[in-house]
Amino acid sequence: MRYVDEFRDGQLAAGIAAAMAREALPGRQYHFMEFCGGHTHAISRYGLTELLPATVRMIHGPGCPVCVLPIGRVDVAVRLALEKPVTLCTYGDALRVPGSGGMSLLRAKARGADVKMIYSAADALALARADPAREVVFLALGFETTTPATAVVIREAAAAGIGNFSVLCNHVLTPPAMAAILESPTSPPPVDVQRPAGAPPPVLDGFVGPAHVSTVIGTRPYEFVATRHGKPVVIAGFEPLDLLQAVLMLMRQVNTNRAEVENEFVRAVGREGNLKAQALMREIFEVRDSFEWRGLGEIPASALRIRAHYRQYDAEARYATAYRPVPDNKACECGEILRGAKAPQDCAIFGTLCTPDNPIGACMVSSEGACAAHYTYGRFKDITVVSA
Amino acid sequence: MSKAVKPGYVRPLDLRHGRIEMIHGSGGRAMAQLVNELFVAAFDNDILRQLNDQACFTLSPGRVVMATDSHVVSPLFFPGGDIGCLSVHGTINDLAMSGARPIYLAASFILEEGLALAELKRVVDSMARASREAGVPIVTGDTKVVERGKGDGIFITTTGVGVVPDGIDISGAHARPGDSILVSGTIGDHGVAVMSMRENLGFQTEIASDTAALHELVAHMLAAVPGIHAMRDPTRGGLATTLNEIATQSGVGMLLEESRIPIAPQVEAACEFLGLDPLYVANEGKLIAICPADKAAPLLDAMRAHPLGAAAALIGQVTEDRNCFVQMRTRLGGRRIVDWLTGEQLPRIC
Known part of the structure; x- marks a missing residue:
């Protein structure tokens, strides 16, 4: 596959791995968080942790859009689908997210709700156009990557x-989510299990910054991480070589005591981002005062809602949906895991009660979730294989 | 001497504009007409022509194998095939994976009221062609009609019997540590071909389904290497799920080499933008064979000498692992699990 295989070249990967091994400072531990679920998925799918020096630990961040959707929001969608005469459509992964009582949109569908999987926001609008007698509700979710597409269909529908x-x-x-992690009391993460008791927790040394999100918002919005919090950020693409290169760049910043926003993903990302998409988002959406994130709790000014001018297209207004926050299952460590304070295998129900086939917590739902990625691709590392 | 009673005039089936109605399943004249003019005419053979409710035949000596497979594919027609030939190939392949020579098939149809007879004829003709090409006649069958909205056009269940030649002992439980794992060609073609036809996925591809009957390839392989340990066709759930089934059944692990797994570039590209993993995409004309390592080279040669195995490859080996993990060395040089498919393969958001 042209233009893709080039970024998955095993020989180049070995070269970067050798550079990392060479440049890792003796006795120094490095803790980097990849914010995006896309990066988490790539790390697991390509087995990248094996190429990193043993002193580099990747912490899986909260950048998986379906993982951070709180139970209360899933409940709103499920109630709409079950109780109102609507067709509810959304992206594939979101169908499986468990809400209250383990009820997901897929399970609502099995109980008679009209739930459809779509591939794009445009498909949702096409469903509405195809059947004018049917109310179509699009459960829109995601970071700044998917937001412009939602803005486009709202504007089209209005026009x-x-x-x-x-x-x-x-x-x-x-x-705002990155800020919340940096300001959270449990940050920096005590994830290093080899740390002697009583020793201070290791410091989060920097971020691998989002790929697709950054194509829209640019690199400027991350500058506060470097200037205010003194942490390096390297924006990286989702291909395995992008990631390895970004980790090497982070190590070099740490080694030279720099904290800058660097851009590995120059083929797609600039400092200002996609101004047209940003203008469109501003036209259709405004920032909510606060929004609940699964695992992270309420974060001020961290989500969008549809502006009053387009109220007719806002399902929250149209169906007067009531939002009730619902706490996560008590045994579930998703919050700690999403903040990077715990690793998936530290959770008591990981791989036992909570599996990809029967997810209890959000991190197990999408293959981008920290727990599902580890379960699906990496759990052989937790088990000492004993020859019979 | 009484005069012969004049037979009532029967209007022939309107195969151009007609549709399936509830009376076609009611057991009366209309059903008899459908069976005779469509099914018996297409599948025609000595046993079926007797029009009994069952097929009666004698099998050659040996272990008898039986398999059944239901087909509910949507859309009914896709690049490279349709539900008809798929239903014939599916059961033939299930029989063949035991090393058996498939002998006879039975076919059962659940038809939805309103189905165009022209579509049904297309499907039935395709089945007849597939069964003739494979040399495995359809010798008995059944038809039911369900109300509109209670089916999806056509559901077909086929059942087959076959006989395993002496000296062949193939089972998913026979993989042993050290064995070699071979696949007969590129993976994921069928699933991507079907997906490309789904209405909400506006993409075009030249990929055609790989649907094919594999019994002749199997006979060819067994002639070269009678001691094949395990064989299976990686249909739903794809290569990954099938290997996990065998690993669990045999109580072994597996280690695959990603770079050796044959995937057509178009399939890889389609999976890339749909957010799917080709290891989990369905195949309908491929098989996995597991054999002792010292037999891998002659088996691979035999597979490549047959048109249905031309792109065959050695993709990994069986390991000792009581956790039965299927692992893969990635092209990047890392290692990861190739796990069972979880739920349906759903595309990722971004």
């Missing part, structure tokens, strides 16, 4: 006067 279409908006913002 064409389509009356049977609305959007249940759960779009969230990346920079």
